[in-house]
Amino acid sequence: MTNMPISAELVAEHNAASRDALSDEYDSLGRKLGRRGIAIDAIKEKVKSFGVAVPSWGTGRGGTRFAKFPLAGEPTNIHEKLEDCAVIHQLGRSTPGVSPHFPWDCVDDYTALREEANAYGLVFDAVNSNTFQDQPGQAHTYATGSLSSTVEATRQQAIDHNVECIEIGKQIGSKALTVWVGDGTNFPGQQDLGRSFDRYLAAASQVYSALPGDWKMMLEHKMFEPAFYSSVISDWGSSLMAAQQLGDQCKCLVDLGHHAPNVNIEQIVARLHHAGKLGGFHFNDSKYGDDDLDSGSINPHQLFLVFNELIEAELSPGKGFDPSYMIDQSHNVTDPIESMLSSAETIAGCYARAAMVDRDALHAAQDGNDVMLAFRTLRTAYETDVTPILAMARDELGGAIDWLGVYRSSKYRDRKAQERKAVGLGAGIV
Ligand code: PSV
Numbered sequence: 001m002t003n004m005p006i007s008a009e010l011v012a013e014h015n016a017a018s019r020d021a022l023s024d025e026y027d028s029l030g031r032k033l034g035r036r037g038i039a040i041d042a043i044k045e046k047v048k049s050f051g052v053a054v055p056s057w058g059t060g061r062g063g064t065r066f067a068k069f070p071l072a073g074e075p076t077n078i079h080e081k082l083e084d085c086a087v088i089h090q091l092g093r094s095t096p097g098v099s100p101h102f103p104w105d106c107v108d109d110y111t112a113l114r115e116e117a118n119a120y121g122l123v124f125d126a127v128n129s130n131t132f133q134d135q136p137g138q139a140h141t142y143a144t145g146s147l148s149s150t151v152e153a154t155r156q157q158a159i160d161h162n163v164e165c166i167e168i169g170k171q172i173g174s175k176a177l178t179v180w181v182g183d184g185t186n187f188p189g190q191q192d193l194g195r196s197f198d199r200y201l202a203a204a205s206q207v208y209s210a211l212p213g214d215w216k217m218m219l220e221h222k223m224f225e226p227a228f229y230s231s232v233i234s235d236w237g238s239s240l241m242a243a244q245q246l247g248d249q250c251k252c253l254v255d256l257g258h259h260a261p262n263v264n265i266e267q268i269v270a271r272l273h274h275a276g277k278l279g280g281f282h283f284n285d286s287k288y289g290d291d292d293l294d295s296g297s298i299n300p301h302q303l304f305l306v307f308n309e310l311i312e313a314e315l316s317p318g319k320g321f322d323p324s325y326m327i328d329q330s331h332n333v334t335d336p337i338e339s340m341l342s343s344a345e346t347i348a349g350c351y352a353r354a355a356m357v358d359r360d361a362l363h364a365a366q367d368g369n370d371v372m373l374a375f376r377t378l379r380t381a382y383e384t385d386v387t388p389i390l391a392m393a394r395d396e397l398g399g400a401i402d403w404l405g406v407y408r409s410s411k412y413r414d415r416k417a418q419e420r421k422a423v424g425l426g427a428g429i430v
């Protein structure tokens with residue numbers, strides 16, 4: 001590995017100062033879990049092998065359509081983004097994958113880009129196409145649609161871009177393409193809802209044809225935004241229909257923030273798994289109609305319930321279970337590195353708590369219709385403070401026990417504010 005962005009001595013110094021307290025808390029939790037028949041080390045090992053990818057675009061300050069408040073020292077190109085991803089993985093040890101977005105992350109030499117990531121101990125995860133924005137010099141506008149456009153040349157341009165993303169992905173070692181389109185309408189009658197879907201399917205199937213045999217294509221649904229009356233792939237039903245029509249390698253991707261408020265997302269997870277179509281996740285949280293808040297910051301219980309379904313799926317793989325996990329948040333007011341470290345910890349924590357549910361007791365209570373016992377079995381796991389397990393896993397993997405303390409005392413962002421090009425006054429939505 002090349003020089004890691006944060007000094008290893010600083011991490012070691014901080015860890016040495018908190019290791020005794022951590023051991024004490026870990027041992028205490030171990031005794032408590034032991035009384036429940038759970039081996040704490042087994043959960044810790046699961047946590048150590050758990051990974052969630054970070055989005056390259058999440059390393060920059062996000063914004064809304066009203067404003068973006070830039071952060072001094074935020075990255076402005078994929079090389080700087082990779083460096084920030086390296087910090088996140090160096091301290092947190094659970095985010096070895098980086099999910100790039102094209103054309104935002106385009107470079108001349110993708111072999112070199114792959115080596116650059118590998119030198120930081122990172123690999124590239126799913127590649128994301130972008131047909132939801134127009135790019136400078138682009139021949140045809142996506143203002144009224146991309147893969148579902150009524151204009152054949154526009155559809156072809158969107159197909160070509162997705163195929164190009166696959167080609168780039170092959171060079172950087174990716175094995176998946178995530179397709180989210182902003183296609184939809186803002187007025188009733190603007191488009192025929194059925195024929196738009198047909199055009200999308202015909203175009204998406206051409207992208208699917210370019211997929212290598214060991215890849216998956218993930219369709220990401222979103223109820224609304226940027227189209228506010230209807231979206232072509234608005235929900236898991238449309239996504240599932242499309243994935244079923246496109247073929248076995250096509251799966252559905254669930255972005256937690258892309259549903260109507262209060263929708264039972266964990267049930268959607270169970271249904272997609274049942275159909276063998278659960279391809280991946282974009283983790284974030286949502287309070288109203290947003291899809292950008294930090295994972296588990298608003299509703300950690302929902303995140304736990306999602307992971308509960310994922311553990312059930314892992315235990316009963318049925319038609320297959322190999323989902324891609326990725327964070328997808330917009331950091332409008334925090335340092336993105338801190339937000340992603342916090343989110344990765346929250347996500348791994350929900351995984352750990354779901355992994356310690358007494359499944360036999362839960363299934364027995366469910367089968368016997370013992371409602372309260374079933375509920376309490378889940379709740380017992382949810383109420384367990386797993387932070388000592390997460391911190392111990394980080395320490396053993398060479399990360400930071402107190403990632404926030406180490407990150408802040410490293411003054412990484414201040415250093416980058418001196419070195420990196422200023423982003424200037426931000427515009428609106430990213
Ligand atoms: C759309 O809201 C989305 O969730 C998609 O995953 C995009 O690729 C990403 O956000 C970035 O705009």
Ligand code: MN
Pocket residue numbers: 220255282328
């Ligand atoms: Mn997303």
